[in-house]
Amino acid sequence: xxxxxxxGGEVKKPGASVKVSCKTSGYIFxxxxxxxxxxxxxxxxxxxxxxxxxxxxxxxxxxxxARLTLxxxxxxxxxxxELTRLRSEDTAxxxxxxxxxxxGQGTLVTVSS
Amino acid sequence: EIVMTQTPISLSVTxxxxxxxxxxxxQSLRYSDGKTYLYWYLQKPGQPPRLLIYEVFNRxxxxxxxxxxxxxxxxxxxxxxxxxxxxxxxxxxxxxxHLPPITFGQGTRLEIK
Numbered sequence: 001x002x003x004x005x006x007x008g009g010e011v012k013k014p015g016a017s018v019k020v021s022c023k024t025s026g027y028i029f030x031x032x033x034x035x036x037x038x039x040x041x042x043x044x045x046x047x048x049x050x051x052x053x054x055x056x057x058x059x060x061x062x063x064x065x066a067r068l069t070l071x072x073x074x075x076x077x078x079x080x081x082e083l084t085r086l087r088s089e090d091t092a093x094x095x096x097x098x099x100x101x102x103x104g105q106g107t108l109v110t111v112s113s
Numbered sequence: 114e115i116v117m118t119q120t121p122i123s124l125s126v127t128x129x130x131x132x133x134x135x136x137x138x139x140q141s142l143r144y145s146d147g148k149t150y151l152y153w154y155l156q157k158p159g160q161p162p163r164l165l166i167y168e169v170f171n172r173x174x175x176x177x178x179x180x181x182x183x184x185x186x187x188x189x190x191x192x193x194x195x196x197x198x199x200x201x202x203x204x205x206x207x208x209x210x211h212l213p214p215i216t217f218g219q220g221t222r223l224e225i226k
Contacts, residue, residue, distance in 0.1 A: 047215035103161035
């Protein structure tokens with residue numbers, strides 16, 4: 001069955017960077033677009049970016065594009081989300097979702113001094 | 114950016130009774146391929162969103178048939194024919210007809226009376 005397993009929670013200081021992984025299985029990784037969505041505590045869902053695992057092409061939210069990098073490793077069927085120059089307002093659960101259908105369990109990133 | 118507006122923000126329903134959630138988009142969600150890219154999700158506390166309905170009215174695999182979606186262009190509705198206790202959570206509509214960005218409604222909280 002399709003599975004997306006994300007890396008564990010992170011606590012970072014303002015100005016630091018974080019990299020979250022999303023390891024997939026159960027389907028052909030390069031066949032389906034991977035989306036990243038985040039959810040601040042008690043808030044709704046916010047799309048932050050998209051990567052095409054086949055060619056590596058990316059699209060980022062305007063709000064984060066200067067600080068966000070999405071990558072993938074086809075050999076391990078894993079997608080990555082890196083966010084730099086972290087701010088307190090980046091505190092959120094970050095989700096990877098394949099085809100907007102199958103979702104990872106989420107990774108809590110806490111930014112606090 | 115397409116704005117998605119859900120109503121009501123919350124609803125309280127007696128088990129066995131119907132429930133209905135509205136989602137309106139600021140632009141038509143009909144894409145040039147003729148499909149309408151409107152999705153519905155249910156999110157329970159501490160869990161990622163779960164896909165219920167895709168492309169307006171298609172139930173995803175394993176979704177009970179008490180859930181149904183309808184609508185067109187800018188007005189959409191999710192209906193639950195007979196609410197069960199397991200249906201509690203927050204319901205989100207989402208569009209990916211015009212991206213970037215993908216946008217979500219603000220969510221509708223369903224509770225049981």
